[in-house]
Amino acid sequence: MIPYVREIQFEYGACDQVSPLIRRVVANNPGPFTYLGTGTYIIGKGEVAVIDPGPDMPDHLEALLAALEGETVTHILVTHHHTDHSPLARPLQEKTGAKIYGCAVGAKAGDSAVITEAGHDLDFSPDIDICGGGAVFEGPGWTLEAIATPGHTSNHICFALKEENALFSGDHIMGWSTTVVSPPDGDMTAYMDSLDKVKARGFDILWPTHGPPVRDVAPFIEAYIAHRRAREAQVLKALADGHGRIKDMIPTLYAEVDKRLWPAAARSVLGHMIDLVRRGIVVTDAPEPGLDSDYRLAG
Incomplete structure (x- = not known):
């Protein structure tokens, strides 16, 4: 049995300091694929990175801008192109001027047969493509590394925070549920390989885009597998x-x-x-x- 973690304390639109380097703002878009909503993460202070801006919701953009007031956004990082993760990247860029980093959408992602309730953001196009993983992003006191984790989607990327040995796992690993792997864009063979890749890194904590963090990482991934x-x-x-x-x-x-x-x-x-x-x-x-x-x- 997977030892799910589902308890999370938050208010929609509020900015919570969840670790020394991480803040989270949760969008009000609960549902069967998003759990209680999309958690957008802000990394660092002063000069910051934003991970998974979320759905194109004006109130969520306003909440993010309020949380970022007086700071400089240096990177907008997107785990993948689903509509609960990437659409707000461009509106946030228009307000902050930061570049968008992610993996471009493959042609097969447009197959209408694979549309789920979350849906595909087929307009997602990062300014800088990091499909292969390995890219490193730095700011005052923080270092993030892109890790290619295809499977949930062909373009899924996780981001490792070196200073806290933490992983922003997007939808690759979620504490509240298993992950949908929907062909042709989703690939079970690649997904299992990506689980092994993350397990081998030995992270202390996982921060999924939906729901609470996973703190007992190795047993959780083993149960997922x-x-x-x-x-x-x-x-x-x-x-x-x-x-x-x-x-x-x-x-x-x-x-x-x-x-x-x-x-x-x-x-x-x-x-x-x-x-x-x-x-x-x-x-x-x-x-x-x-x-x-x-x-x-x-x-």
Whole structure:
């Protein structure tokens, strides 16, 4: 079982000092994919970086500008292009003059079949592309490193804060829920590799964009990985029991999950299917694995 952390104290629009170097302002956009809202992080004092400006909401922009009054924004950093993370980057840039850093949206992200409630910000285009990771951003007393973590989306980036051995994990790892991996932009193979990459870094704390921080990091990531492997085993059992279509698996596999999330859950199962087909464990007669394809165990 994943040891979820869901308790968080905040007021919408307020700026809270959550660590010596980190402040957080939460947007009033709660929902099944955003939990209680998008947490925008401000790093440092005086000369600061802003991570995940959030949805294009005038009241959230006003709250951020109030929190940043008298300071200089040197970097606007975006984990990925979903509409609860990136759209406010340009309006914030217009007010602050800071450059936007992130990974450009791949063409496959525009596939209408993958739109979830959070949605894609297909207009997202950073000023400086950091897709490969490794870029370092510095300010007075703080150092951030971009870490490429594709999987949730093809362009997902996490940001490590050196001074606190902390990771801003975007939607790659969230304390309140598992992450949707929705093909074709989401990729389960890449996602599992990215989980291993983050685990190997040994961070002391994770700051997801939604919900509270994860403080017991290693066991949490191990549980995240184990959950995915358990889901894979459930998929394989369903296939062994003669259920060859994804839609027939969802009511059983996700019985404990809000039904509003079942369409997204089906896309995560598709992610598992694509991964299993790549590995030669599952086969399909369809030209490409899809939601409506028939699957069976290889051999």
